[in-house]
Structures are given as structure tokens and as C-alpha cells.
Amino acid sequence: MTDETSQNKQIGLIHQLRSGDSSAFADFIARYQQQVFLCCRTLGLNTAETEDVASETFLAAYQGIGRYTGGAKLSTWLWKIAYNKAISYIRQKIRQQKLQEKLQNQYTDIQKDEVSEPSAEIVWDAVKKLPQDQAIAIVLFYRQEKSIKEIANIMKKGQNTVKVHLFRGREKLKELLGDKIERLY
């Protein structure tokens, strides 16, 4: 019942978005901005870069909503756009500035003015230390509860590759978190 209601709501939202309703788009941003920001952050972008890429993502979604077929969930479709935008931004940056190492170091520059709980932050900090593909797979699987198929669709990778990323990411997280996690829970 609730699934059906949320699906109907989503269909209604898509219709409103297609008709160019700006208040519907404001709702759309409010509903999905957290996920888009999270995607960019997981891929290692800093605050300013994340805002730029998130803006580009929402702009692309606004312009491309007419082409959304409904084959995948709206959130999966948006994650795919955000992932592609963030990856192309990173590639462009690496190509132009050759700062790949700096990009990885920027993980430590992220501000600590977040409202999350400290226990969540310990796990999040560990996730940020993972390689990009593993981190995004972990976030999509555990936080967004996406299926392997959906993650493969977002990352444009095979399902087996995603499983490998998940497995390796999870193993690394175990190493990184060690017994910190036992103490917290």
C-alpha cells in the first residue's frame, strides 16, 4: 500500500516536473539534494566542487526529465546523472591539473560542521578512505539500499565487478574500523 502510494506520488512528481512546474522542481531538489551531495562527497569532491556538480546534475535532470522513461527508479536515474557528472568533473580536473594525489588528500579537508552523530562519522570517515569505486558501491548498497543490478546500472559496470567492489570495500572497512565499531555499538 505504502509502496503504491509512494509510486503514485513519484509519477505525479514526474508529471509536474515534465510540465515545468517550478514548485515541483523545488520539491525534487529538497528530496534528492542529500543523495546528490553524498554521491559527490563519496567520490572525493570538496564543498565548492560538490555544489557545482550538484547544480549541474539538477540542471541536467531538469532538462532531461522528458527523456526519463521510468525504466529505473527516479533516485537511480538521478544517481546515475550525479555519478557521471562527478566522474567527468574528476577526470577533467585530473587531466587539466594532474592533481590526482591532491584529490585523494582532500578527503581530510572536509569540514566537520555536520549534524551527523559521532558514531556515524567514524564509519563515514572510513568509507571516505576507500577507493572511489568501492566507496560509491558501499554507499549505494548500504545507505541507499540499491540492488546490485541498480548499482551496476549507475556505475556502468558489470554486476560481478560491483560485487567485487562491495566485497573489497567491506573487507577494507573491517580493517579500518577494527574494534572501534565494537566499542560504539
Place this chain on the structure above:
Amino acid sequence: MFPENEQKFDEILKKSLKKHREPIRKDFAAELLAKIQLAEQQNALRKVVLQEKISLAAFILLPVGAIALMFAFSDMVVEMGRLLVELPPLIGQILITLSKQWQLLVYYTLAFLACLYGVHEMLRPESQ
């Protein structure tokens, strides 16, 4: 790690990651909407300007093209003009001839209507 610990680890991961919130400026959405509206306005303006340019170009180019064609194919233009002048009396003659053969016209019309009815019956959905 034992299987139950593995499961616990997965649950901890899920819970912790779900608790995590990214800091987002409060005016991010408002700024983005303003940006989109501006882009929309610019697009609309660009479209209007393009339409104006096209109509202006057509307004200039079409008469010029017509004049150029008239010069390039003057013989053809003269011939067409002659045909146009001769056409009305020719149509009149055809109508007079046809009115004399009115029976033939009626037969053809009936035959055509019968064919039309046949096609309609053939293509009509069975449910109707």
C-alpha cells in the same frame, strides 16, 4: 568473523551510513532554481531572436530568390503565364463536356461509392 558478527557488521554499516548527513547550504535550492529560471529565460530569448532572424532572412531572401528564378528561367515563366491564362477557358470547356455526359458521371459516382462502402465494411472492426 562469525556469520552473526558479519550480519551485525552489515547492520552497523547500514545504520551509520544512514545517519550520516551532508552539510548543504540552506539557500542552495533557491539559488539553483534562480539559475534554472535564468537559463530558461535565456533559452526563450534565444529562441525568439532565432525566429526573428529566420523570418527576416526569409523576408529578404524569398523575394530575391523569386526574382532570380524569374531571370534564370524566363522562358519557363512565360510558358507558365500562358498556361495560366489559357487554363480558365479550358476548365469551362471540360465542365460543359462533362455536363453533357451526366449519366456517365452518375454511374462513376455510384461505382465509387460502392467501392468506398466495400472498403469500409472490410476494414470495420468486428466489435462494432
